[in-house]
Amino acid sequence: xxxxxxxxxxxxxxxAIDEETMIRLEDNLNNRDVVMDIISETFLNSxxxxxxxxxxxxxxxxxxxxWIEGLYLATQLVGEKPIEGNKLVDRIAEQKLSFSIxxxxxxxNKVNEKGEENLDIxxxxxDLQGLRNAYNGIIVQTSAVKVEADNTxxxxxxxxxxxxxxxxxxxxxxxxxxxxxxxNFIL
Amino acid sequence: MKRTVPxxxxxxxxxxxxxxxxxxxxxxxKKICKQELTPxxxxxxxxxxxLTEGEEADLYKTFYSGMHYRLAVCGAEPLSKIEFQVIDAxxxxxxxxxxxxxxxxxxxxxxxxQQLRIVLKVPVSNKQAEYPLSSCVAIMFGFKDK
Numbered sequence: 001x002x003x004x005x006x007x008x009x010x011x012x013x014x015x016a017i018d019e020e021t022m023i024r025l026e027d028n029l030n031n032r033d034v035v036m037d038i039i040s041e042t043f044l045n046s047x048x049x050x051x052x053x054x055x056x057x058x059x060x061x062x063x064x065x066x067w068i069e070g071l072y073l074a075t076q077l078v079g080e081k082p083i084e085g086n087k088l089v090d091r092i093a094e095q096k097l098s099f100s101i102x103x104x105x106x107x108x109n110k111v112n113e114k115g116e117e118n119l120d121i122x123x124x125x126x127d128l129q130g131l132r133n134a135y136n137g138i139i140v141q142t143s144a145v146k147v148e149a150d151n152t153x154x155x156x157x158x159x160x161x162x163x164x165x166x167x168x169x170x171x172x173x174x175x176x177x178x179x180x181x182x183x184n185f186i187l
Numbered sequence: 188m189k190r191t192v193p194x195x196x197x198x199x200x201x202x203x204x205x206x207x208x209x210x211x212x213x214x215x216x217k218k219i220c221k222q223e224l225t226p227x228x229x230x231x232x233x234x235x236x237x238l239t240e241g242e243e244a245d246l247y248k249t250f251y252s253g254m255h256y257r258l259a260v261c262g263a264e265p266l267s268k269i270e271f272q273v274i275d276a277x278x279x280x281x282x283x284x285x286x287x288x289x290x291x292x293x294x295x296x297x298x299x300x301q302q303l304r305i306v307l308k309v310p311v312s313n314k315q316a317e318y319p320l321s322s323c324v325a326i327m328f329g330f331k332d333k
Contacts, residue, residue: 036228043231044221048213051233094300097249101302104247142301144277155255155294158281162252162299 011058057118060109064102064124065185068131071095072182075175083168092174093164096135097142103128127181134177137170139163212237212263212323220261220325223292227257227329235325240266240311248328251300255331259292260284260307263323270308271326276301296333 021038028034043066050059074092083089103125110121141163148157216235234246250256262269268289273282281303284290307324 033228040229040231044217044229044233047231047233048216048235052209052213091251091300094249094251097300097302101247101249142276142299144279145275145281145297145301147281147295153294155296156282158250158275158295158297158301160275160297160299160301162301 011062057109057112057121060105061120061124064106064128067095067098067102068178068181068185071178075171075178078171078175083166083171089166089171090164092171093138093140093166094162096138096140099131099135103132127184130177131174131181134170134174137167137173139165209237212325215261215263215323216325216327219263220259220327223259223261224257224327224329227255227331230328230330232328234327235323237321238262238266238307238309238324239321240309240319243306243308244324245304245306246326247302247304249300249302250295250297252297253333255294255296255333257292257294257329258305259325259327259329260305261291261325261327262309263325265320266309266322266324267312268310269324270310272306274304274306276303 021042025035025038028038046062047059050056050062071092074088078086078088078092106121106125106128109118110125111117143160143162145158145160148159150156212235213233216233220235221229236244238244258271258273260269260271268291270289271284272280273293273295274280282293282295284293305326307326309324312320
């Protein structure tokens, strides 16, 4: 929690995270649902605070940083386990779908309303090239979706198939790219 | 003097009463729209902005297999209900709330992970009106494990 406080102060978003929330989080560290609720609320507050204060680019960078950290943790968790049939590996590969959204978001924030280029965003786009190259070696193909509505539960099932192709070499390349990227951020 | 006083009062009121509409938008998203997600957990993303009648907006999002999702689209007064469509990568319309009485939410579970596009449109309530209406429109996502 202390590290979180320091990060918030460093980004000047301390006002978006109140002490009561931090205490509630510390008191409920073993309650998954409460923790997720608090984290999502905190992220919402931080993100909207940054956007209200004309710091959309910082909000984008924070989001990307969190995504990369998640990728790092996931790739580390795979360890030496087999790649084939590994659901965690599949989930990591599926992040390729989110990567295109990350790229789009960074492009949207590259230039501010005054037409000035944000150098931090430009630097981040360049830094992500290694990860982009790694994901080029991973194939994720999704079929068209057919919707099956359930009138009893009111939940629609989106029926489709996804074919994921990840070789051990491609996964190693991805893990190395994530490691390298994260190392640059935390130094 | 009688003509100018009301005008001056009106202009002064704009400066005094004019709120921070973006802060209000955040408040609307958190206090009103987020409640529509219950019992799903909000994913933390903030997607809200001031839109005007006739305007469209879209966003892309990845949804993962093994999860249940709820999408909520909310418009603050004086906007009427917001139209939205969910479209897959092959441009198939998976859901159009115009076929469901402009419902605010849609619950779904993808069999396999994919990227979807959500398109919003603020319908025009009165084509004869001199000025179109504007207000906060929020789109929020909730999730839970299968």
